Amino acid sequence: MKDQRPHINENAIAKYLSGEANATEINELMDWLDVSEENLEEFLRYEKLWSASSVRKPFNTQKAWKKVSQRISKGKRHFNPFYLSTAAAAAIILVVIAVQFFNTKTSVSSPQFAVTSTGNTLSTTLPDGSLVLLSEHSKIEYEYKKNIRIAQLSGKAFFNVKRDTKHQFVVKVNRAGVEVLGTKFSVNEMKNKDVMVDVLSGKVKVFLVRASKDTLSMIITNGETALIMASNDTIIKQTQEASAFYTINKTITFRNVELPTVMDELAKCYSVNIKINDGVDRKLRFSSSFKGNSLNEILTIVTQTLNLDFVKKGNTYYIIKGSDEQ
């Protein structure tokens, strides 16, 4: 029974299972799987051994089932990510001021397209073909009005906007706005109502309709971050290389910063010692912005986000591994 079928090289299977196979090798394995259902069975035997041969369990069936059963019992789909048609027109997007739009009263008409995420990140395609990755507990509404594509966001999202010169793309978050001149960026509405915009590629124009009804705007290009501060009506620009940003009015911003840097900055700002205990993963990264928070509050947020914990002894804070999952 053993050698009647073409022999698959176990190097190839090991490579595939460990995520090391290149496109050709993946295709070869797929072709082999196509030969017979027995080949699939054989592959599954290898896979079973593979996953049992490590204590690392990257996939959690129970957790996944909880999510899936919730989704299917709702009976309707949250989103329809990959099948909407895209009408692309590659060209440079013109800079068009969208102030006018922001000064008009909020429309009461219902949006053409709305997606709300719950516990998961959702990937969705807007009717214009732009891709949006919506973080947990966020909401996006899209409508097309007067030649403008308008996305109303609450929460956090990453955008990859379909270029279309004739139809400007604008993201609105409260009084802040992001007008898209290029392609990829993320928008994050913070708890304190500030809005952080990270630009990965291309150009965006951020703006803020101020309390005095005039509009502040700034162009942000790739590698830069804008912090639109609702509370003091201003916009701050920073480069992403800057590990952390600390202003005299006690706003501290971390953008994708490794844990040791976060702690160094905090130690400097608050004149304390912070030590990271052994066993804590120093590669963990953190992004957020704080304004006027106490060190305790900030440490609580940072450690909870990263599943860590902290203790204070004297003037020194120790970052320790978190207690077990809840």
Added chain:
Amino acid sequence: MIETLANNWQTKEGFEILFKQHYESLCGFVFGMVKDFDASEEIVQELFVRLWEKRNDIPDDISMKAYLYRAARNRTLNQIKHLEIREDFKLFNRNEMADAEQNNGNPAEMSELQRMITQAINKLPTERKKIFLMSREEGLKYKEIAEKLDISIKTVENQMGKALFTLRTELSDYLPAVIIAICIGIH
């Protein structure tokens, strides 16, 4: 009993069994293509949600196992492009991925197979055992292993393949029985 329910996967109970039987393996299968744990899980979950939605359109007499793997493969290939975009997204979300590897499997059900595997691994030649554990326990990439041990990537590939082959032959009689035990365990 299991068979009957799994065959009747269009019911809620049967669907749960089908899901639990295949979820991890499907994720492992998709991982080979996308090389990203979170993305693998999302693809497989989406696959099951879709499957449930169109459960009445799928003929009763097909092999669901073969169907699932084919569907997983097609979905994955369709989504590779979106996954590239995800990579960008990840830059903004590193901190949200922190708990990705802290899940518990089914320790009770797996322990017997794991015990057998541990025995088999311990019998491997020293170098091969070292390489295998660096990959499986420490999660190192082939390239990283090669650099650490100052050997070629090709050698790592060969040693990994041989180690896996040894497990396969050592446990060949044992494996089918174990699979059945696991299925019952899940139930």
